[in-house]
Amino acid sequence: MFLLSIGQFPRTYLAELLGVNLGWHFSGLNAVGPILVRKGQHCHSSTKDDTCIQYWDRSKLGCELALDAAIKTLAERSNRDRDTFFFRICVGALIITNIWKEWASSADCRTSNCVDAIKTDMIRILCQKAPHAIGYHGNRLIDGAKIDSLLSSENFRPAEILERLANSEFIVPGKPEDSLFYTNLVRWGGPMHLVFSPTELETISAWILTLSSASETHETDAPEISCTDNNPSFDGSTDGMMHLKSEFVRRSKENFSKCSIREIYHYLLNIEQYPEILPYAEQFAYNRLSRSMAALNSHIRPIPSQHYCPEILEYWVSTQHREQVNAYRSLKGEPSITKEAFINSSVQLAPLILIDGAWLQGMLIQNCIHSEYGRILFQILYEETGEGDVTRHHANVYRELLHEMGIKLPAIETREFIQWTRLLDSSFEIPVFWLSVSCFPRHFMPEILGLNLAVELAGVGGPYMQARDTLRHFKLPTLFVDIHLAADNISQGHTAKSLLAIKLYMDQIAAREGPHNLDSTWRRIWSGVRSTLPQPSLPWLISNTISARLRGKKADELPRIFSF
Known part of the structure; x- marks a missing residue:
């Protein structure tokens, strides 16, 4: 804890x-x-x-x-x-x-001195097994009582059953190897073969060892565990939690709804001091992703298939990569942009690139990093942030580039940065989305997987190759674009890893929930792929939703944590 x-x-x-x-x-x-x-x-x-x-x-x-x-x-x-x-x-x-x-x-x-602890563990095992064991014992007795009767919900008292078991012919106190309950009954061919896991069998063995004899059974009662309710009530505290959640949302709406996009960027970067921004952050991400979801079939980066197919996804990535490479035209003569304009466009990217990889920062939580796809995403984040070497941190490499351009940046976490007049408000839109979606890694995992693929794929091919030519022309360092062209490669780099993470995630969804949820999850992933594109307006979104309902088609909806 x-x-x-x-x-x-x-x-x-x-x-x-x-x-x-x-x-x-x-x-x-x-x-x-x-x-x-x-x-x-x-x-x-x-x-x-x-x-x-x-x-x-x-x-x-x-x-x-x-x-x-x-x-x-x-x-x-x-x-x-x-x-x-x-x-x-x-x-x-x-x-x-x-x-x-x-x-x-x-x-x-x-x-x-674990008699009480082991007894408690045994009671937990009884609680877990009892509902499924009723009806298998017929007229068999344990210490003079019918086993099925003892296991019934109206008679179930696990501590009493444990005591009866300890006094029965199935147990030889202190000798698990001679106890039928630990040997013949649970071995291959026995009536309880594979009923208990290896760990549970170890607990049973340890419990038998604590029983020196029937008369010397430890007298201290283990706490009685209620097994009739797998979802115990909180004696009214659930309503209290709902009230706290509602109040949390109210404060978030009150404090942040009227803030500028620059201020939201600052608060999300300093979220330790402003945790109440979380409901607003979810709403911000939800709004953008909902619009992206509604435009999945638009002419700009449309979903390649209405049904998830890993081969189709691989083909789309390969085709997109080839198109980006083929679009490259080597620089001959003067670039189409002046050095001043090129520097200004580089400055506008600062709020974005200085948080490179931010959409993946939630991968550090245990629920994510312990999964195969989570480890892949964490590896990408680790490499984006320099693998422990601050000089290789992509954001620091970009700082060095801006320094060579003669640009001195305020510290990104300060108010001076968001108040810097050289930056346009529009330069904060995508960065705020990255920071917002990263606050909810499990909730928005499909969208993060799609966003990650889109961002990494954008780092290879024509645009970065043309940027490298322009940097060379103006005699500026090319390290930033060089490392992206190398690291984001489609063979074994970040693009390939992003693709693999999606496939592993979808495999897990299929194994856990069955194939019927794959297509809805696939659409959520593609809304993430499209999320960095210009999104349709709110009136268009409302019109599209109404139109879908009139046609009898339910529009895709994203899950919510907070009702904002």
């Missing part, structure tokens, strides 16, 4: 996070995961995960990187606040160390 909480505020708690990172690596916590996986492999049928071994082998590098990050960040602080910053780093390291000690102590207590 602590790690998830502090991770939401990387700028506010930067020093403490550096300390947590140091404590995590130097105390060996980074090795806990691989160790647990290795020790648990015999409990599962999954194949060996070599990435754990690789992670283990990189533990020394992790320590070096953690120390390097702390030292370099300290060096950047002014002399006045360096001591305070160092103290905060120490606090972070101390907190994670103490939390680990408390957890280890608790775990040790659980394993050395």
Whole structure:
């Protein structure tokens, strides 16, 4: 809980996070995961995960990187606040160390004096299995009572059943290897074969070991667990949560609805200080994506097929790439744009390019990064941000280009940046969309996948090749366009990875929800592909929605979190 909480505020708690990172690596916590996986492999049928071994082998590098990050960040602080910053780093390291000690102590207590804990685990297993076990036992008894009767909802008392089981002929206290419940009944050919998972069988074995004899069964009652309601009420707190959510939305609408696009950009960049902007951010993303969805069949980048087909998607990407490459014409003579106009257009891109990869920043959350497609998207983000090297960070490379053009930018997170008169309001439209959609990575995952493909595909071919020629003509560095032309390639680069991420995501949707949801998800993905294009007006969207309903066709609707 602590790690998830502090991770939401990387700028506010930067020093403490550096300390947590140091404590995590130097105390060996980074090795806990691989160790647990290795020790648990015999409990599962999954194949060996070599990435754990690789992670283990990189533990020394992790320590070096953690120390390097702390030292370099300290060096950047002014002399006045360096001591305070160092103290905060120490606090972070101390907190994670103490939390680990408390957890280890608790775990040790659980394993050395774990009768109550194991009994609770057994009761949970009973609760999970009971609804599905009724009717399979006939007249069989356990400690003098019919098993099916004990399992029925009106008689179900798991602690009592557990006690009866402990006193029955199926259990030899302290000897799981001699207990029928752990041997003959659950082995191949037994009536409960494959009823329990390997982990549950380990719990059963541990529970039998705690039973020294029927007369010495531990007397402490484990907490009774209600199993009749899988969705327990919150005694009225659900209404309270709805009220809080409604109030959160009201405040967001009140505080941000009248803000300029520049101000929204500033608030989203500094979202740690303005968390109440979230409902407005969802509404902003929803509005743009709804218009994109309504124009899926327009003449500009129309959806290539009404039904999802990976081969058609691959063909579209390949064709689009070839068209972009073929559109390139090498520069001969003077460019069609003056140097001043070229510099000005480069300045207008600053709000966008200085947050390069921002649409993927939500991939860091556990729900996303643990998926195959999520890891691919995170890898793209990691490469966009320089793979840990600030000199390779795409935004910093662009800063250097602007510096060579004689442009000195205000810091992007400051109000001076959004008040900079050289920037047009229109230069903030797409960046705000990127930042908005990134706030909801799970909610807008299909749209993010489509947006990611569109952005990465735009980085290859004619436009960037022509930009490189123009930069060379004006004797300006070409590194920014060079790295995009290389990294975004369609073979193994970001474009190829973006395509693979979509296919993996759609495979997961098909496996989890069945094929009937593929086409609706496909349309959402394509609305993301089109989302950076000029979008139809609100009156057009309303007219299109009404027209669709008059024709008896329900317009595609995006899901909502907040009712704005």
